[in-house]
Amino acid sequence: MMKQEFVRAKPHLNIGTMGHVDHGKTTLTAAITKVLSEVDPSATSFTAFDRIDRAPEELARGITINIAHVEYETPTRHYAHVDMPGHADYVKNMITGAAQLDGAILVVSAEDGTMPQTREHVVLARRVGVPHVVVALNKADAVHDPELLDLVELEVRDLLSRYGFDGDATPVVRVSGLRALQGDPVWTQSIIALLEAVDNHVPVPDRDLTSPFLMPIENVLTITGRGTVVTGAVERGVISTGDNVEVIGLGAAVTSVATGIETFGKPMQQAQAGDNAAILLRGVRRGDVRRGQVLALPGSVAPHTRFRASVYLLSHAEGGRHTGISTNYRPQFHFRTGDVVGVVELDAPALPGDTVEVTVELGKAVAMDTGLGFAIREGGKTVGAGTVGEILA
Ligand SMILES: Nc1nc2c(ncn2[C@@H]2O[C@H](COP(=O)(O)OP(=O)(O)OP(=O)(O)O)[C@@H](O)[C@H]2O)c(=O)[nH]1
């Protein structure tokens, strides 16, 4: 049977769940797909809890989209929703922009209130430019004292305001992912209310459709008999089947032609900024491409190793270092979906909480333009966030 072509009937947005471990992110994600699949079975399929937290390797068949994503539709929008499996992955995905969220659902357990990772995720969301947040006050079924719910709501609004969001204007919806998943009609309604808040509060972003095509590569798959497929979220521009492309960064450039494009398993003639795409590349071997490179219009972006940057060092309270840094500091630099080691040169030692101007020399060239954001990590911890300034080499 021919696979059904993707129809762009509604605006597409990328959102995700964030929040402290065990506050119910995955349960809520499953509940959203269940409730929406009941509203319109032709638009949304139910994705069960145990199908969400899964390893990529298990699904590496077909031209499948990045498996961390779940797809659903409200009456007015099409969403790709990412539920990052663990805290470490979450931080990495957020800060490298791999997730490229247009908005986020901050999940806070009404039983526990805001916790350290709740704060860390809010801080990161702000730093990496997640523009809008809606709060799911989850596990509301387990809290019977309304004053306690009010208290937790106040606490969350406070936290959001403290870190630069508009805490007063942010929708806070009392939900129970678990009870909705079990089919309870009252809590099913709470999920509908949450989705209405997302539809109304997170605006459709302006997509950059006019710049040259660029997509950071998140995953590389082989399809027997067809070739190599790369997946990712299109950062800018438009790609059509038959277009020439180039794989750039971390080694020699590879040129190819995009011979097939899919989104969520459905073929499409053209993918655009904001879409999650899987792109089949002609004549490319699996070993020739990898995560961390970008797929781009040939000649539109170049790899670089040396640049000036403005860097913010996360304070200790934000999850950063305890001690300062000085010249010759050698952390990992995360650009988009990849990371590479580099050396920092700075005029004077800097402390956590400082913003400093530095020169960076990378061990391997990365596709970049002035303005590109990056994260600085060491020992699995995010310790800084920066922006590329003048490019030197
Ligand atoms: N009472 C109640 N329990 C819930 C609700 N949502 C989730 N839980 C329970 O909370 C626990 C954690 O749920 P998960 O959905 O795995 O939480 P998570 O945030 O995805 O956890 P991590 O991915 O490990 O960070 C499970 O035992 C759920 O059954 C809810 O709305 N009400």
Ligand SMILES: [Mg+2]
């Ligand atoms: Mg989870």
